[in-house]
Amino acid sequence: MTHATTQVLDKSVAAPRSSARKARSPLHGGPLAYAVLIGATLLAVFPFYWTLVAASRSNSELSSATPALTPGPNLFHNIGEALQQAEIGKALLNSLIVASVVTAGVVLSSTLAGFAFAKLRFRGRGALLALTVGTMMIPPQLGVIPLFMVIVKLDLQNKLPSVILPSLVSAFGVFFMRQYLVQALPDELVEAGRMDGASLLRIFRSIVLPVARPGMAVLGMLTFMATWNDFFWPIVALSSQNPTVQVALKSLGQGYVPDQSVVMAGTLIGTLPVLVVFGLLGRQIVGGIMQGAVKG
């Protein structure tokens, strides 16, 4: 597994950037291409539209023989109900706190370690990097049981640190920043800093960080979305009294609220923040994912 991934990565890193730039002048898409793409776009977007429809209707309208296909008048009433019944307001705040702290932690720790792996020489570098890449593919879900026992022991159950602490670092993040800095940060720049007698910390602050910023931004966006949407561990560590958005959605889905239109309203506002981020930064996120794909 490790082998396969590193192989992919090395190959793609080795591919010269310039050839990607002047890749073939692509063929123009014909009407059929547009038709298929528009169809796929409709499939991708329709569930969002339908969430809005369902969230703005009443429960009885949702369980009628001919379903409504356009938004109705009940949106704000349903959202009010969802906020009241499922702690969605608190959940939004909790998710915002958790995702922000985790994003800051992951970006910072990944940039530090990524820089060391990319540009510094030290004993054990190869082994430590292999360890990081090797565990990158192991789903964290498999460690939840000991993690749960630790959290109980530390008396952190149902408190936000229980979901923040385990997510503060990410092997993927370290690898992502390493790949970014290997390319973006010229060795000479670091050497020049050393020649001037700057300490490594100083070099990091005034040379590495400015260069790393675009990569950090991409990693930050991806981490924020992933943390906002994280599911397994939060439902184990938290409860519906102190939920993140996903925990609240789980409660909604398990019938704590019988009214389906209210469930959909909760789903809508729980998803809205990510969609807003996506609307503002969609292009950058697309770029980041494609960039990440070429690099890793």
Added chain:
Amino acid sequence: MALSSTARLPAAKPGEPARPARRPGRLRRRIAPYGFLAPFFGLFAAFGLFPLLYTAWVSLHRVELQTSDRMDWLGLQNYSRLLSDPFFWNALRNTFTIGVLSTVPQLLMALGLAHLLNYKLRGRTFFRVAMLMPYATSVAAATLVFAQLFGRDYGLINWVLSSTGLNPVDWQADTWASQFGVSAIVTWRWTGYNALIYLAGMQSIPGELYESAAVDGASRWQQFRHVTVPGLRPTIVFTVVVSTIGATQLFGEPLLYEGNSGGGISHQYQTLGLYLYEQGWTFFHLGRAAAVAWVMFLLIVLLALLNAAIAARRNRTDR
């Protein structure tokens, strides 16, 4: 090693005027890299590596949820129980079938869409962003919406089916239909993402290859088959590995599809991930849940080896 690498620094190059030796500085320089790694590896060891390894130890004990600090030695009993539990085998089977149902069509569609997205298009950014939108949605939100759409009596999909004269389907109780429903959620969320990964791979295939293929009279389909697909091989291997690992972990979709950890009335779409959760947090047997986790881990290792073997064989037959 440390010596030879310091020798590479220009400051220490032989022939250059020797600098006054500053021992503490050199020592600090040698230790400093570990300082950069410390925040990551410290937390990673505590919250990543340790839980993963300790799971194996827990799986050899009786540990109950309410008294999780008490561990009674059981040896391999959790495992033998697991292997004699028909629901475990059921979950393993479901994980496999749902994995195939969700991964194969997803990656094929993603490949096709990436090919189309690679054309010169009007509004290409729009298409890319729109197709990535499902990826931004959480598992929980997506599943709640799809559970509505797949509703037996009032769901939109059955309404469409019956208004076009087809029979409505019981998307919950029927085994294949429910597994299809769960797979549809996975497919919806990840197809666009994988399409973008493939698109990125396609854009790094040199254009000359297509030009010379066109000169040789290759049709568009032949170009796709003989230039695009081989050029994408590393990317394809990567997405297959990631998607199969993801498929072994499937959890949120089957949990919220009907909102119970059994995975349907007769466990018809209970996956291994859900079975683990049910053992631990519905039945309170953390030790048994840990055994499930280790079986899942072994499964992933097995899949990875299989993948590597297939990739290696294909490489050999190609040459």
